[in-house]
Amino acid sequence: MCQPRYGIWIPVGGNYGAMNHPQSPRDASFERAKVLIQLAEECGFTTTLIAQHIANPRNPDFDQLETWTTASALAAVTNQIEIIAAIKPLLFHPVVLAKMALGIDAISNGRFAINLVSAWFKPEMEKSGIPFLPHDERYRYSTEWLQVVKALWSGEVVNFQGDYFQISDLKLLPRPLLVYVHTLLVHLIPAKEYFHT
Numbered sequence: 001m002c003q004p005r006y007g008i009w010i011p012v013g014g015n016y017g018a019m020n021h022p023q024s025p026r027d028a029s030f031e032r033a034k035v036l037i038q039l040a041e042e043c044g045f046t047t048t049l050i051a052q053h054i055a056n057p058r059n060p061d062f063d064q065l066e067t068w069t070t071a072s073a074l075a076a077v078t079n080q081i082e083i084i085a086a087i088k089p090l091l092f093h094p095v096v097l098a099k100m101a102l103g104i105d106a107i108s109n110g111r112f113a114i115n116l117v118s119a120w121f122k123p124e125m126e127k128s129g130i131p132f133l134p135h136d137e138r139y140r141y142s143t144e145w146l147q148v149v150k151a152l153w154s155g156e157v158v159n160f161q162g163d164y165f166q167i168s169d170l171k172l173l174p175r176p177l178l179v180y181v182h183t184l185l186v187h188l189i190p191a192k193e194y195f196h197t
Contacts, residue, residue, distance in 0.1 A: 005046045005047055006044075006045050006046060006047075007040075007045055007046060007047035007048050007049060007082075007084075008036065008037070008040045008045055008047075008048050008049075009048070009049055009050075009051065010033045010036065010037060010048055010049070010050045010051075010065075010070065010074070011027070011028060011032065011033065011036070012028060012033065012050055012051055012053075012064060012065035012066075012067060012070060013028055013051070013053060013056045013057070013058065013062060013063070013064050013065075014026040014027055014028040014056070014058075014062055014063060015027070026062065026063075028056075028062065028063035028064060028065055029063070029065075030065060030070060030073060033065065033070060033074060034073070034074065034077055037074050037077075037078055037081060038077065038078065040081060041078050041079065041080055041081040045081060046080075046081060046082060047081060047082040047083075047084060048074075048081055048082070048083055048084065049084045049086065049115060050067050050070055050071050050074075050083070050084065050085045050086060051067065051086050052067040052068075052085070052086035052087060052088055052091070052117070053067075053121065053124060054091070054124045054128055055124050055127070057121050057123075057124065067085050067086060067087075068085055068100055068104070070085075071083050071085040071104055071112070072100075072103065072104050072107060075104050075107040075108035075111065075112060076107055078108075078111075080111070081111065082111050082112075082113060083104070083108055083111055083112050083113070084112075084113045084114065084115050085101075085104070085112070085113075085114055085115065086114070086115045086116075086117050087114050087115065087116055087117070088117055088118070088119045089116065089118065089119075089141060089142045089145040089146075090119055090125060090130055090131075090132070090133070090138070090141070091130065093165075094145045094146075094148035094149045094152070094165060095148070095152065095167065095170065095172075097114075097149060098148070098149045098152040098153060098172055099152075099172055101114060101149070101153075101176070102153070102172060102173075102174060102175075102176055105176045105177050106174060106177065109177060110176075110177030116142060116146060118138045118139050118141075118142040119132065119138060140163070141164055144162045144163060144164050144165060145164070145165070147160070147162070148160055148162070148165050148167060151167075152167075152170065152172045153172070153175070153176050154175070155171070155172070155173055155174075155175035156171065157169055157170065157171045158170050158171065158172075
């Protein structure tokens with residue numbers, strides 16, 4: 001029987017549950033994220049999730065750490081805890097993201113995973129000038145995006161011709177140690193096709 005795993009959210013946008021608690025000031029700093037993840041690791045937590053937003057979804061005047069630079073930095077200051085970074089495919093070309101994930105996977109010595117989210121916070125996309133595709137198209141885009149990323153993680157030469165992406169004779173190295181995908185595409189793609197251990 002599988003044992004439960006326990007994790008924490010990194011407060012990249014400041015406080016969440018205790019947002020207005022007087023003893024928990026709003027703090028979206030890297031220093032706070034580092035202290036919390038190191039404490040979680042020390043206490044035996046096995047995983048952490050880092051949400052992705054361009055701007056703070058609660059209040060545009062609040063600080064918001066960038067997910068992927070934070071994940072990379074946290075990978076370098078931890079030893080055991082798994083680091084899961086959320087990714088909204090509309091924000092990154094799959095080639096760029098695949099290479100970034102390989103780098104964080106190497107820094108973390110195989111403790112890195114991605115959590116694919118096909119977007120939901122329309123205002124941050126619109127304010128950024130990034131087209132917010134209709135729901136079904138967003139999931140088709142995400143499906144193809146994930147196919148490209150997974151192919152590039154194989155360490156083999158990739159040629160891919162899709163509706164959204166065209167990749168020619170591209171090979172990314174080093175190969176991943178363990179990077180894998182937590183996906184919210186379950187209703188369109190059987191999740192087991194995108195997991196490996």
